[in-house]
Amino acid sequence: MGDQARTAWLAWLARERRASANTLEAYGRDVAEFLGFLARHLGGEPDLAALGALRPADLRGFLAERAAQGDSTATRARRLAAVRGFLRYLTRHHGMAALPLGALRGPRPKPPIPRALSAEEARAVATEAGDAYATGRHERPAMQAARDVALFALLYGAGLRIAEALALNLGDAPLPGGEAALRVMGKGAKPRLVPVLPAVREAIAAYLRVRGPGAPGDPLFIGARGRRLDAAVAQRALRAFRRLANLPEHATPHALRHSFATHLLGGGADLRAIQELLGHASLSTTQRYTAVDAEALLATWRRAHPRAG
Structure with missing residues (x-):
């Protein structure tokens, strides 16, 4: 049967x-x-x-x-x-008797360890992503190149989610001499303040010079036709640069957020502070980055220690 x-x-x-x-x-x-x-x-x-x-x-x-x-x-x-x-x-x-399986819980997969870029790889994305527009046909290559540099610099420099960055309006733009911190609306409509590096502010200012003027409520990051940039377009732009710069497959917009947290942790930042910067509701989510940092330390040890082999 x-x-x-x-x-x-x-x-x-x-x-x-x-x-x-x-x-x-x-x-x-x-x-x-x-x-x-x-x-x-x-x-x-x-x-x-x-x-x-x-x-x-x-x-x-x-x-x-x-x-x-x-x-x-x-x-x-x-x-x-x-x-x-x-x-x-x-x-x-088939008329079989109902089974008392409601309380049975399946095995819970461990969440994957975030895959961060090296500091050099993340820096390349945050400063050179616009190079992908040097070849091929684009409607507004100068604007799109400056936009990608500004966007990816913001993701890596402030640890934003791609959706958080793309939801920003012109009135939110962190510019040189502006507010010390950027107000971000995270998951569950939970706001947080994130400091923005001077280099990121300069990248956004350079982008705005070629983007053109607009009202404070207009989207900060726009596509070639002036509408709010779609996340899929940003992901496609990074894939193009990834191939151009020979970066690993996990070089994605979200990997820049992972890299932000991992590099802060490696530099001695407090885990609680990283939790606040990322907007994590639970410290256990942020603690995944300790595994990343431990992996990096082990990789360095394996490369450098004469008895590691």
Whole structure:
């Protein structure tokens, strides 16, 4: 019964949920592994009654076996999602008894360690990104080049999220001789004050000279046609410069924010201060950067210490 039910469920996913071929393949494999586990666990192929009598301990046993087989946390989380979906399908479409699985929590993948650029790479992006407009056809190359330098200098120099920077208006522009700190509206409409380096202020002033005048409520960073710059355009601009400057694949706008925090930490900044500058609600989010800094120290040790090999 198990294999027939699995086949019917996959057909339903393809027809009703329009699941992709990759999803169907992965979920089909996951449920097949689960049914194989149950056959060993229960001493025979499970029928609908046996499946309806499962308990959370049975699923935990399956996940434990998969962990022993080397499954990663993310893979086990996906397997659990597939099994839940399969059992839910049997309940709704084949009259199987509902299972008490609501309290069962899957394995939580660890958040990835942020990938920062080196100080030299980040500096290159923040000062030379406009070089990508030296070749090719662009509607306003001088404006676009100065805009990208100003934008990426702001991301690296102040640790802003790309959405925070693109939400700024002309009246917010941090210019030489202006307010000491930039007021930024972060996630959850939570404001924070961020100091802006003189070099960043100069880059923004240089951009505004070629951008042209506007009202205080107009967008600070604009596209070639004068509308507020889209994040996808900024990401595409950095990809073009990344290829030009032979930078690593993780050189993205968000990597500049990671680099800001990592380089501050490496320079001795207090973790609480970095939390405030980044606008993190929880210190645990900011603590991810300690892992980045530790990795950098280990990499330096491996390169320099004569016994590291």
